Amino acid sequence: MLAAEITLPVAVGALSGALLIGLLVGVQRESSGAHPGLRDFLLISLAGGISGLLDNAWLGGAALLSITALLALFRFEERKEGSGVTTDLAGVATFVLAYLAASRQLDFAAPLAIGITIVVAIFLEAKQRLHSLVREQITEAEFNGTLAFVAFVLVVYPLLPRGSYGPFSFFQPRQVWLFVILILSLSYVGFFLEKFLGEEEGLFYTSVLGGLTSTTAATLHFARVSKERPEETFGLWRAFVVANTVQFPRTLLIVALVHRELALACVWPLAAMTLCGVILAEILRRWPHERVSGLKMTAGNPFRLGPALRFGALFTAVVFLTKAATAKLGTEAFYGTSLFGGLVDVATVVAPAADFLRSQEIPVQTAEIAVLLALVSNAALKIVLAAMTGTVSFTLRITATFALWAGAAAATWWIGFRV
Known part of the structure; x- marks a missing residue:
């Protein structure tokens, strides 16, 4: 999307959708006691929303690479706790979905991104049930x-x-x-x-x-x-x-x-x-x-x-x-x-x-x-x-x-x- 085409209502709508994505995933991760938490996910989604709104591939790629590096560095410092990478992957997914919601490349981009986010949040919330399903209920x-x-x-x-x-x-x-x-x-x-x-x-x-x-x-x-x-x-x-x-x-x-x-x-x-x-x-x-x-x-x-x-x-x-x-x-x-x-x-x-x-x-x-x-x-x-x-x-x-x-x-x- 060209900068000249970005009006205030368009920008507000795009960034609101992106922040909603960060809120959905962030609340779930915060409630589970994981780190990064809600504020981090809101910032990640805001970065994705701005990158998608400006529709600049180089900016989006650099932002995604930077966020991935920061998450990897944080995980390296916290490695002694033995935590998994689910939250880090959720952070990357949040950026990508926020980018999609704000990019407006598709007429249904925002609803699609929010719908996928809801599914992701459900999967994250159902972690224990999914583990039980795979390990205990689904046979080889x-x-x-x-x-x-x-x-x-x-x-x-x-x-x-x-x-x-x-x-x-x-x-x-x-x-x-x-x-x-x-x-x-x-x-x-x-x-x-x-x-x-x-x-x-x-x-x-x-x-x-x-x-x-x-x-x-x-x-x-x-x-x-x-x-x-x-x-x-x-x-x-x-x-x-x-x-x-x-x-x-x-x-x-x-x-x-x-x-x-x-x-x-x-x-x-x-x-x-x-x-x-x-x-x-x-x-x-x-x-x-x-x-x-x-x-x-x-x-x-x-x-x-x-x-x-x-x-x-x-x-x-x-x-x-x-x-x-x-x-x-x-x-x-x-x-x-x-x-x-x-x-x-x-x-x-x-x-x-x-x-x-x-x-x-x-x-x-x-x-x-x-x-x-x-x-x-x-x-x-x-x-x-x-x-x-x-x-x-x-x-x-x-x-x-x-x-x-x-x-x-x-x-x-x-x-x-x-x-």
Whole structure:
């Protein structure tokens, strides 16, 4: 910013934002008994604010170097106390953030800098909790799994080639990887949701985890437990309702990420099923029943490569069958492949449906029916698995629940079709 452009209101606003940053960090450091304290951080932020306001790279660099040297000298003199460098790093961060807030290089520079400062202050305040989290609550397997997940998302995906390959252009590496990442992300969130909340809140969060990861696996798990502990069938039914209710907004989220028009078409049936599930789950929660225990579903690692690769392979197979059958037999075959895809995961039907919509091979209504058919076949599979592994009572209850959901979806779809 040129000196001629700096008016008094601009200068006051810029330096006020910079001083606010110093105040936020300084108060936190002062309350923790650290040195430098509040006054030092206010001076550091003022130096950063003036440097940013004048927008002189040499001045800013010299000021930052001087402050860093002074902090290092202070730390060297205080080295006998065995204190860490957190406060020194906070001082450097304060200067940089104050510089950013006052520089006005971005329209949102000041709010961004203040927002980052708030996050920094929270981290500084939560030092002991963070240490406890890393040292006592996060296992080595979970940390390694997190690193693998980050690499899976940020390293592998950019290296994949763009475009379509193979017969009927069925194989799109980035599309397959993107869906795998999406499913893994939901599983990752669900893992830590149960880890930190599941034991305290019990069945509800365990059921939500099942809805985020795999409703088929969750239903199978609940069915097996009903066989072992039939007296808990009612509570297991509620767990099933919660897990499968989560599936509907999860499906809508996946659809919305790949095709907005299809998501708008699916929103009412999925919303109706979600509403029915929420109401039923609340009724069952209030109904007296035997408490369910021992349903923890985490596997010790938030990232498991085997299931992820299997999902990617099955996803690719469903896309190939869908495109091949549709090309050879017409759009009517799309309904059949959608039923098959639902046996794997409803998400496997979404990608080919979106591709057909973009190429205008099918209307939106056909794609909507395909998604609903995938949900139907997925429900049928769960009923069969429950009948094979669970009690008759549990199987009848989930069958009635699926009938309720199907009725709600059919009624909503019919009303929308008529309108």
